[in-house]
Amino acid sequence: MKMALQMAFKNLIGAGLRTWLNVSVLSFCFIVIVFYNGFLNGWQKQGRLDAMNWEFAQGQLYHADYDPYDVFTIQDAHGSLPEGESQHLTPVLIQQATLYPNGRMNPILIKGIPLDQKVINLPIDLLAKSTADIPVFIGKRMAESAKLSEGDQVLLRWRDQYGTYDAANITIAGIFDTEVATIDQGQIWLTLDKLWKMTGLTDEATLYIADSQYQPQPISGWNFQSLNSLLKDFESAVQAERIGSMVIYLVLLGIGLLAIFDTQVLSVFRRQREIGTYIALGMTKNQVLKIFTVEGGMYSIFAGIVGMVIGAPLFYYTATQGINIGSSAEGMGVRMANIIYPAFGPGLVTGTLLVLVFSAKLVSFLPARKISKMNPVNALKGKLS
Amino acid sequence: MSEKIIITENLVKRFPVGDGEFTALNNINLSFEKGEFSGIIGPSGSGKTTLLNIIGSLDSPTEGSATVLGHRISDLSHKESAFLRNMHIGFIFQVYNLLPVYTVFENVEFALILQKRSATERKKAVMQALEWVGLENMADKKPSKLSGGEGQRVAIARAMVKRPELVLADEPTANLDAKNAHAILKTMKTLNKELNTTFLFSTHDEKVMDYLNRLVRLEDGEVDKDDIVQPKYMV
Ligand SMILES: Nc1ncnc2c1ncn2[C@@H]1O[C@H](COP(=O)(O)OP(=O)(O)O)[C@@H](O)[C@H]1O
Ligand SMILES: [Mg+2]
Numbered sequence: 307m308k309m310a311l312q313m314a315f316k317n318l319i320g321a322g323l324r325t326w327l328n329v330s331v332l333s334f335c336f337i338v339i340v341f342y343n344g345f346l347n348g349w350q351k352q353g354r355l356d357a358m359n360w361e362f363a364q365g366q367l368y369h370a371d372y373d374p375y376d377v378f379t380i381q382d383a384h385g386s387l388p389e390g391e392s393q394h395l396t397p398v399l400i401q402q403a404t405l406y407p408n409g410r411m412n413p414i415l416i417k418g419i420p421l422d423q424k425v426i427n428l429p430i431d432l433l434a435k436s437t438a439d440i441p442v443f444i445g446k447r448m449a450e451s452a453k454l455s456e457g458d459q460v461l462l463r464w465r466d467q468y469g470t471y472d473a474a475n476i477t478i479a480g481i482f483d484t485e486v487a488t489i490d491q492g493q494i495w496l497t498l499d500k501l502w503k504m505t506g507l508t509d510e511a512t513l514y515i516a517d518s519q520y521q522p523q524p525i526s527g528w529n530f531q532s533l534n535s536l537l538k539d540f541e542s543a544v545q546a547e548r549i550g551s552m553v554i555y556l557v558l559l560g561i562g563l564l565a566i567f568d569t570q571v572l573s574v575f576r577r578q579r580e581i582g583t584y585i586a587l588g589m590t591k592n593q594v595l596k597i598f599t600v601e602g603g604m605y606s607i608f609a610g611i612v613g614m615v616i617g618a619p620l621f622y623y624t625a626t627q628g629i630n631i632g633s634s635a636e637g638m639g640v641r642m643a644n645i646i647y648p649a650f651g652p653g654l655v656t657g658t659l660l661v662l663v664f665s666a667k668l669v670s671f672l673p674a675r676k677i678s679k680m681n682p683v684n685a686l687k688g689k690l691s
Numbered sequence: 692m693s694e695k696i697i698i699t700e701n702l703v704k705r706f707p708v709g710d711g712e713f714t715a716l717n718n719i720n721l722s723f724e725k726g727e728f729s730g731i732i733g734p735s736g737s738g739k740t741t742l743l744n745i746i747g748s749l750d751s752p753t754e755g756s757a758t759v760l761g762h763r764i765s766d767l768s769h770k771e772s773a774f775l776r777n778m779h780i781g782f783i784f785q786v787y788n789l790l791p792v793y794t795v796f797e798n799v800e801f802a803l804i805l806q807k808r809s810a811t812e813r814k815k816a817v818m819q820a821l822e823w824v825g826l827e828n829m830a831d832k833k834p835s836k837l838s839g840g841e842g843q844r845v846a847i848a849r850a851m852v853k854r855p856e857l858v859l860a861d862e863p864t865a866n867l868d869a870k871n872a873h874a875i876l877k878t879m880k881t882l883n884k885e886l887n888t889t890f891l892f893s894t895h896d897e898k899v900m901d902y903l904n905r906l907v908r909l910e911d912g913e914v915d916k917d918d919i920v921q922p923k924y925m926v
Binding site: 309316317319320321579580582583585586587588589590591593681682683686 | 744747749750769770773774775776777778782784786788790791792793797801802804805849
């Protein structure tokens with residue numbers, strides 16, 4: 307093997323420009339694959355982490371009637387847990403309401419969460435400082451779309467426990483900044499006590515957020531959603547993107563491998579005398595075949611090295627500075643931060659390299675197989691058809 | 692009585708041509724002894740190269756047998772014949788067939804790497820072989836930087852470095868001018884004497900014949916004459 311590697315190395319270096327052409331195409335593949343996968347990894351990692359820190363924590367216990375995808379379930383999906391069952395659970399009450407910023411009608415959700423909650427990052431405790439009658443907290447997206455700023459007063463209409471409409475001016479006491487659009491867009495946050503008072507639904511909640519010590523157990527009328535099941539949609543969106551990106555990789559890889567394949571077909575033809583000489587010097591056909599195959603695999607090792615040299619600064623820069631994709635992703639309804647920090651693990655780099663080496667070896671092997679059928683005498687004459 | 696290292700018996704070689712067959716060698720019965728400096732001569736197309744290739748185990752007879760260094764060529768597996776060539780047979784071709792990406796040193800060293808010899812052993816043997824052919828100063832050159840005469844001398848060094856029992860030289864002077872042709876023939880003749888290596892040439896070059904002790908003349912694939920001769924040039 308050592309000899310095959312050394313010979314392949316010399317042959318490739320000796321082949322000059324052709325080698326570097328193949329290597330450039332492959333290293334481009336390498337960079338694109340590593341980069342985009344790193345981006346997806348970063349997106350996935352951040353998406354999970356943000357969702358955990360800002361919204362789901364370790365999971366949520368849903369009221370049996372609550373369906374986050376159906377707003378009509380919300381009005382009546384509330385209740386309270388049996389005595390003693392609410393340990394390590396933070397209640398959240400959700401109600402439908404209408405906001406009238408600048409006279410426009412804006413259907414929203416109002417969410418109440420205890421002032422002293424620690425389970426998610428939402429800094430609701432800032433509301434304690436407010437002296438307003440109904441202080442609320444909104445995200446920057448909500449603030450932007452409703453054109454609200456801190457200190458603004460705006461009319462809110464909601465229904466109490468009997469379905470009777472009630473209305474009052476609320477005060478924007480704070481605007482928070484989160485990457486998680488699903489706790490921001492189309493909703494306002496206030497303290498649970500205040501919402502209980504406004505609706506009369508004292509001690510009731512739509513869902514409970516679980517902390518890390520919570521042990522899920524069946525409670526009638528409530529369904530526990532684990533973090534993973536809550537992230538299922540997100541994970542499948544990432545998965546779909548991964549599969550979609552495969553097409554790009556395959557096309558790119560196809561071009562790179564075609565270049566190697568082409569080189570090999572030509573090599574086997576043009577290097578007949580060399581092959582014949584190897585055999586006359588006492589190499590077996592298999593040994594010669596191995597050299598040609600290793601040469602192909604070596605293209606991808608070179609490509610990996612070139613790709614790392616060129617790619618490393620790019621990977622490093624984007625991984626530390628992040629990629630600002632702006633708010634473009636929010637319209638897609640996918641959980642996606644504005645700035646994605648790609649995650650390039652050693653597994654990604656070596657995995658990509660292994661795929662490249664293996665496929666390059668394969669496409670080199672296929673044309674080189676011809677060597678094993680070669681008649682050494684004809685090869686030496688350079689007379690192969 | 693010297694040891695016979697090549698024996699052919701009723702050797703026939705046919706090549707498929709179109710629908711039929713072409714008989715390139717017909718009923719060849721020859722033997723060569725250790726230390727001979729002989730040549731297969733004859734016009735172009737008479738079968739010289741074909742015979743050399745069979746003796747060198749690059750090809751095998753259609754009928755009859757060729758026994759080289761005690762091995763029946765047609766009985767050898769591909770691996771065994773590769774081993775035989777690697778250990779015991781050196782080839783010299785009309786075109787030198789040097790590996791272009793390797794230096795002179797590496798070209799000569801190649802056979803020894805195949806034999807899995809140690810680096811120190813290889814270095815010593817390669818430098819010795821380059822000295823035989825007078826190229827010890829060219830070790831680091833690439834073949835493209837060599838003249839034709841130098842290229843063929845590297846090929847001789849490559850064939851000789853492993854000190855094979857048998858060297859097969861197929862028209863080694865065909866691409867060389869007279870001066871270079873004489874130089875390499877003298878080198879080979881010297882090695883033949885000093886190392887007792889058997890040389891078998893294929894040639895139609897008079898200059899080569901002037902060095903040989905025995906001329907086997909082929910005509911249309913058959914042995915036409917087989918003469919022991921007094922070489923014109925000695926070393
Ligand atoms: N692979 C082959 N297929 C068909 N004919 C061949 C083949 N190799 C050699 N021959 C024929 O065999 C004859 C002898 O060839 P060769 O041994 O090369 O002659 P020489 O070396 O004496 O010039 C030639 O007529 C040549 O055309
Ligand atoms: Mg010939």
